[in-house]
Structure formats: C-alpha cells, structure tokens
Amino acid sequence: xxxxxxxxxxxxxxxxxxxxxxxxxxxxxxxxxxxxxxxxxxxxxxxxxxxxxxxxxxxxxxxxxxxxxxxxxxxxxxxxxxxxxxxxxxxxxxxxxxxxxxxxxxxxxxxxxxxxxxxxxxxxxxxxxxxxxxxxxxxxxxxxxxxxxxxxxxxxxxxxxxxxxxxxxxxxxxxxxxxxxxxxxxxxxxxxxxxxxxxxxxxxxxxxxxxxxxxxxxxxxxxxxxxxxxxxxxxxxxxxxxxxxxx
Amino acid sequence: xxxxxxxxxxxxxxxxxxxxxxxxxxxxxxxxxxxxxxxxxxxxxxxxxxxxxxxxxxxxxxxxxxxxxxxxxxxxxxxxxxxxxxxxxxxxxxxxxxxxxxxxxxxxxxxxxxxxxxxxxxxxxxxxxxxxxxxxxxxxxxxxxxxxxxxxxxxxxxxxxxxxxxxxxxxxxxxxxxxxxxxxxxxxxxxxxxxxxxxxxxxxxxxxxxxxxxxxxxxxxxxxxxxxxxxxxxxxxxxxxxxxxxxxxxxxxxxxxxxxxxxxxxxxxxxxxxxxxxxxxxxxxxxxxxxxxxxxxxxxxxxxxxxxxxxxxxxxxxxx
Numbered sequence: 001x002x003x004x005x006x007x008x009x010x011x012x013x014x015x016x017x018x019x020x021x022x023x024x025x026x027x028x029x030x031x032x033x034x035x036x037x038x039x040x041x042x043x044x045x046x047x048x049x050x051x052x053x054x055x056x057x058x059x060x061x062x063x064x065x066x067x068x069x070x071x072x073x074x075x076x077x078x079x080x081x082x083x084x085x086x087x088x089x090x091x092x093x094x095x096x097x098x099x100x101x102x103x104x105x106x107x108x109x110x111x112x113x114x115x116x117x118x119x120x121x122x123x124x125x126x127x128x129x130x131x132x133x134x135x136x137x138x139x140x141x142x143x144x145x146x147x148x149x150x151x152x153x154x155x156x157x158x159x160x161x162x163x164x165x166x167x168x169x170x171x172x173x174x175x176x177x178x179x180x181x182x183x184x185x186x187x188x189x190x191x192x193x194x195x196x197x198x199x200x201x202x203x204x205x206x207x208x209x210x211x212x213x214x215x216x217x218x219x220x221x222x223x224x225x226x227x228x229x230x231x232x233x234x235x236x237x238x239x240x241x242x243x244x245x246x247x
Numbered sequence: 248x249x250x251x252x253x254x255x256x257x258x259x260x261x262x263x264x265x266x267x268x269x270x271x272x273x274x275x276x277x278x279x280x281x282x283x284x285x286x287x288x289x290x291x292x293x294x295x296x297x298x299x300x301x302x303x304x305x306x307x308x309x310x311x312x313x314x315x316x317x318x319x320x321x322x323x324x325x326x327x328x329x330x331x332x333x334x335x336x337x338x339x340x341x342x343x344x345x346x347x348x349x350x351x352x353x354x355x356x357x358x359x360x361x362x363x364x365x366x367x368x369x370x371x372x373x374x375x376x377x378x379x380x381x382x383x384x385x386x387x388x389x390x391x392x393x394x395x396x397x398x399x400x401x402x403x404x405x406x407x408x409x410x411x412x413x414x415x416x417x418x419x420x421x422x423x424x425x426x427x428x429x430x431x432x433x434x435x436x437x438x439x440x441x442x443x444x445x446x447x448x449x450x451x452x453x454x455x456x457x458x459x460x461x462x463x464x465x466x467x468x469x470x471x472x473x474x475x476x477x478x479x480x481x482x483x484x485x486x487x488x489x490x491x492x493x494x495x496x497x498x499x500x501x502x503x504x505x506x507x508x509x510x511x512x513x514x515x516x517x518x519x520x521x522x523x524x525x526x527x528x529x530x531x532x533x534x535x536x537x538x539x540x541x542x543x544x545x546x547x548x549x550x551x552x553x554x555x556x557x558x559x560x561x562x563x564x565x566x567x
Contacts, residue, residue: 002321018463028475053478060475062561064457068467075472076463080561089383095318095328114317117310120327122485123248126384126455128558131481137310194462197455197557200383208462 002094005103011178012105013205021171023077028059030166039147044135056131058142082129082142083204089124249488250551253307261301265368266405267294272365330374340364372401386454387554392444403433407536418525431514438507460560471563486556505542510535
C-alpha cells in the first residue's frame with residue numbers, strides 16, 4: 001500500500017555529524033559494497049571502466065564552502081542519502097505499491113518485484129535519495145541496511161548500517177529518533193540537529209549536526225595585533241613552535 | 248527535467264484524442280443530429296486510436312512495462328494510478344457508444360454513454376495534469392495554471408482534430424457554429440494562460456535554496472566546492488537537464504505562434520468560409536491542426552525541459 005502508515009513510535013534513522021565528517025567517502029563505498037551483494041542488490045554500474053560511467057549509489061558525499069561574514073570560511077563535507085521522511089511523497093505517488101514506508105520502524109523501501117520503473121518517486125524526492133537502474137529497470141534506494149540491522153546471524157554490535165560501521169571518524173550514528181531518550185535523540189538535542197529542506201514538509205527522520213564553533217581564529221580575516229606579531233619568517237621551527245604554543 | 252519523448256508524445260497525442268472524444272460525447276449527448284453516423288464512427292475511432300497510441304507510448308518509458316497492470320492498484324494516494332484507471336475506464340463508454348452507433352440502439356443508452364465518455368475524458372486529462380501539479384519538488388509544475396493548461400490544450404487540439412476528421416468524411420458538413428468557434432477561443436485562452444504561466448514561473452521566488460537544502464545557511468552563503476561524483480549520474484541526467492534553456496525564449500515564441508496565433512487566424516478564416524467554400528475551409532483546418540499539434544508539442548517539451556528540480560540545489564549552480 002502506498003498510503004502512509006499511521007505514525008509509528010519507532011523512527012529508525014541516521015544522525016550525521018557535519019563537524020567531524022572528513023569527506024573520505026568510506027560510507028558511500030561501504031554502502032555500495034554491502035548492498036551490491038545484499039538483499040536489495042545488485043547496484044549495477046554501466047561502463048564502469050570506460051567513458052561516461054554511470055552507476056547506482058545510495059549515498060553521495062558533497063563538499064561545500066561556506067562563506068561567513070565575520071568568521072573563518074568553512075569547508076563542510078556533506079553525505080547525502082535517504083532521510084526516511086515521516087511524510088514522504090515518494091511513497092504516496094507510487095502507482096503500484098512498490099514504494100512503501102514500514103509501519104513498524106518507518107524505514108522507506110522499494111519492493112523491486114512490484115516496481116514498474118516509472119521514476120515518479122524520484123521526481124517527488126527533493127533529496128535525490130532514489131537512483132534508477134536502467135539495467136534492472138527498477139528504482140533503488142537506501143534501505144537503512146534493513147538486512148543488517150535485524151540480522152540475528154550478526155553480533156549485536158554489527159547490527160548497524162554499513163555506512164555507520166565504516167565511518168572512520170564516527171560521524172554517523174544510527175538509532176531510534178522516535179525515542180527521546182535514545183543516544184541519537186540526545187545527541188540531536190545537545191548539538192542542535194536539524195532537518196534538510198524543512199520547507200518541503202516531508203519531515204525527514206535523519207538529522208544533521210552542524211559544525212561546532214571554531215576554537216581558534218585560524219583563517220579568520222582579522223589580523224593579530226601588530227605588537228604581538230613576532231617575525232619567524234626565517235625560522236620555520238620557531239614558527240611552528242609559536243603556533244603550537246599560541247593555541 | 249529530462250524531456251522524455253515517450254511521455255511528451257503521450258501527453259500531447261492522448262490529450263488531443265481525449266479532447267476529440269470529449270467533444271464527440273457532448274455532441275452525441277446534446278446535438279446528435281449534427282453528425283452523420285459515419286462521421287461519428289470515424290471521430291470515435293480516431294479519438295480512441297489517439298488515446299490508445301498515447302497510452303501505449305507512455306509505457307515505453309517504464310523500466311518494466313509488463314508490470315504496468317500493477318499501476319491500477321494505488322488510486323487512493325497516487326495520481327498516476329488514478330490516471331491509469333480513468334484512461335482505461337474511458338474505453339468502456341467508447342465501446343458502448345461504438346456499439347450503439349454500429350448496431351443502432353435506444354437513444355437513451357447512447358446519450359448516457361456519450362455523457363459518461365465526455366466526463367471520463369475530462370477526469371483522465373485532469374489526472375495527467377495532477378501527476379505533475381502535485382510535485383512540490385518541481386516549483387514550475389506545482390502551479391495552479393498547470394491543471395487548466397492541460398485541459399485547455401486538450402480542448403484546443405480536440406476541437407481542431409474533431410473539425411478535421413468531420414470535414415474529411417464530409418466536406419459539405421453543416422457544422423454547429425459553437426464548435427467551429429471553440430478552436431479560435433481555445434487558442435486565445437491557452438495563449439493568455441501560458442503567457443501568464445511563464446511570467447509567473449520566471450518571477451517566482453525560489454522554493455528552496457542551497458542554504459536550506461544543506462542547512463548550512465546559518466553560517467553564511469553556501470557554495471558547492473566539490474560534487475560527489477565527477478561524471479553524470481541518474482540525478483544529473485534526469486533532473487539536471489539544462490541543454491534547452493538557452494533557447495527557451497525563442498521556443499516559447501515559436502510555441503505561441505504555433506498553438507496561439509496560427510490556429511486563431513486559420514480557425515477564424517475557416518469559420519468565415521464555412522458555408523461558401525468548404526475546400527478552402529478544410530485546408531485552413533488542416534493548417535491550423537498541424538500548427539496547433541506542433542505548438543502543443545513544443546509547449547510540452549518546454550514544460551519538461553525548463554522545469555528545475557530542487558535536488559539540483561545540492562549540486563550548486565547549474566551550468567547551461
């Protein structure tokens with residue numbers, strides 16, 4: 001059924017910390033690797049080793065420059081994947097019932113045996129979460145690794161999405177955002193986690209944590225006071241020590 | 248948005264076909280005497296063929312066309328599903344009207360079937376428009392003028408194709424004047440509507456920004472420093488179609504001439520000449536129909552090619 005289920009208590013999702021993401025794409029690669037062989041794979045590539053390669057990925061990592069008026073410019077690495085929205089149009093526009101939101105935990109999935117490949121769900125998604133595979137003729141998207149997180153053949157600690165497991169800086173957190181006491185909900189509350197494009201009204205479950213304020217004035221346009229600016233131009237070791245001690 | 252030819256062909260041709268069927272339904276229900284039996288059968292057959300050709304074409308852009316039957320199941324939430332059901336349902340009154348005309352049957356049965364046919368064609372074209380008009384992610388489509396636009400273009404194309412078919416069967420056809428006047432009126436109305444639509448979408452404030460998309464607006468102005476992938480992907484191909492935009496102004500002018508000015512001019516001449524010289528009138532209608540069909544095609548192509556999807560905000564400013 002592509003009508004939305006009644007709002008669930010459980011809202012499984014991701015919290016992504018933009019403060020510590022280093023843009024290494026490990027999450028995207030781990031996602032591709034797991035899902036290529038997982039229950040929802042493969043994620044086909046076309047011309048993988050030739051001109052104009054094209055392929056399905058559930059996770060894409062952007063990099064942005066943020067120019068602030070009175071602060072140092074920021075470089076922010078920004079992983080983008082399905083936000084498992086509470087009221088997503090990608091589900092309701094589906095004519096076949098292939099696109100659905102699970103009542104028990106809110107995960108948005110595509111039943112590839114029912115999908116006719118009309119692509120309308122991808123048009124309805126503002127986050128670019130869905131990628132169509134011309135090779136398979138069906139729409140594909142992030143499954144929140146539903147074939148990992150409930151997998152009882154895994155150790156408890158491994159029952160997390162592949163992207164979360166792979167992140168070397170622990171910038172990705174998985175949990176129940178419907179439970180106000182869960183670790184992820186507390187993290188969102190403590191760090192001011194926010195929704196992407198809230199004006200679309202889809203109520204994303206995934207949250208993003210903003211970069212923390214910078215500790216030093218590194219890169220700021222304001223020059224240090226002239227009297228204190230010592231000249232170490234001829235002595236790189238002293239300059240390094242000065243920088244280290246100035247922290 | 249990527250202008251898929253199969254979808255454009257579908258909306259234009261089946262739109263014209265449903266316009267023809269709608270006018271046929273109205274005439275058979277209220278003014279059956281104005282049509283000969285042959286005319287009615289030819290118009291019905293041609294209209295049904297156009298609708299069917301468009302619907303078949305629409306399955307060509309599906310990844311799994313053999314599963315298309317599944318699309319009839321989700322009418323509770325999906326306009327695409329509703330459109331499929333309405334499109335298919337309209338073939339029931341088409342069959343009944345055809346049988347009534349062929350075998351001859353009670354006047355009341357024909358009238359009821361004809362009225363049902365007219366109503367279902369309006370519903371079908373309305374559902375097609377709603378598929379696009381309900382997408383918040385494409386601001387140019389999420390506009391109040393989209394639904395009347397689809398109806399008006401179906402009416403314009405339908406009125407002209409209807410005349411053309413009737414006149415080919417019977418050049419000396421004494422047509423009802425209101426019907427001949429419908430095409431020039433629809434040409435004026437669609438020109439005004441489309442002009443207003445283009446002005447509105449050109450000046451509309453952005454539905455979202457790269458700042459709201461990334462949530463980084465609270466720190467300052469956001470620029471894309473690096474895309475996630477160096478080559479194209481499904482999103483940039485499907486939603487990031489930019490090839491046409493630099494020609495948009497010329498194509499808009501061309502569309503206005505084709506679906507507005509020419510059908511207005513030729514349709515009015517045909518209306519004028521109707522009683523005097525049927526052959527010249529027929530030639531005018533041929534010209535007006537060809538121009539309007541081509542014009543609606545250009546308009547529909549622009550409707551897709553010019554529309555911007557908010558997901559492209561994540562990729563930063565688009566390169567034309």
